[in-house]
Amino acid sequence: MVFCCNGCNLVTVCLTSVVLQWIQLFLTKRTQQIANGSQMSATRPLLCGVPQVSVLGLRYLLYNVELGHIVASHGVHLHQYADNGQVYIHVTNSNTVAAIHSFAACISDINDWMCASTLRLNPSKTRFL
Numbered sequence: 001m002v003f004c005c006n007g008c009n010l011v012t013v014c015l016t017s018v019v020l021q022w023i024q025l026f027l028t029k030r031t032q033q034i035a036n037g038s039q040m041s042a043t044r045p046l047l048c049g050v051p052q053v054s055v056l057g058l059r060y061l062l063y064n065v066e067l068g069h070i071v072a073s074h075g076v077h078l079h080q081y082a083d084n085g086q087v088y089i090h091v092t093n094s095n096t097v098a099a100i101h102s103f104a105a106c107i108s109d110i111n112d113w114m115c116a117s118t119l120r121l122n123p124s125k126t127r128f129l
Contacts, residue, residue, distance in 0.1 A: 063117065070113055074106035084125070 034041040064080060071078040071087055079086045087106060091099040114120055 063119075066113065066117075067110065070109050071106055074102045074109070076103060076106045 030046040031043045032046045033043045067080075067085070068078055076087055076089045079088070087103075087110070089099050089103045089106075111121055
């Protein structure tokens with residue numbers, strides 16, 4: 001069995017039933033305990049929320065797939081690193097104006113997608129070279 005989720009118009013993610021079972025087991029029957037110095041609280045069931053790392057990993061994967069589609073649709077290239085990326089385009093003397101328009105449209109679409117995904121570009125870390 002395969003479950004496919006159309007999260008948006010740009011990306012479809014498919015998971016097998018084994019993966020879905022693993023995710024379900026990971027997110028259910030969880031407990032929490034608080035440490036204060038050397039003292040520990042009683043263990044309590046955790047009834048809501050999800051482990052941050054698991055959400056970040058899945059979100060990162062889904063966002064990267066979607067971001068790659070956005071960038072590719074403009075003929076622009078993407079290099080991604082652990083928590084950031086570079087969007088770039090090759091420019092020649094004969095295609096300078098078209099390349100600038102493609103790049104600007106790509107950045108605009110990335111910004112729109114980020115806003116729709118409750119993310120934002122950090123202007124202090126965003127540079128155009």
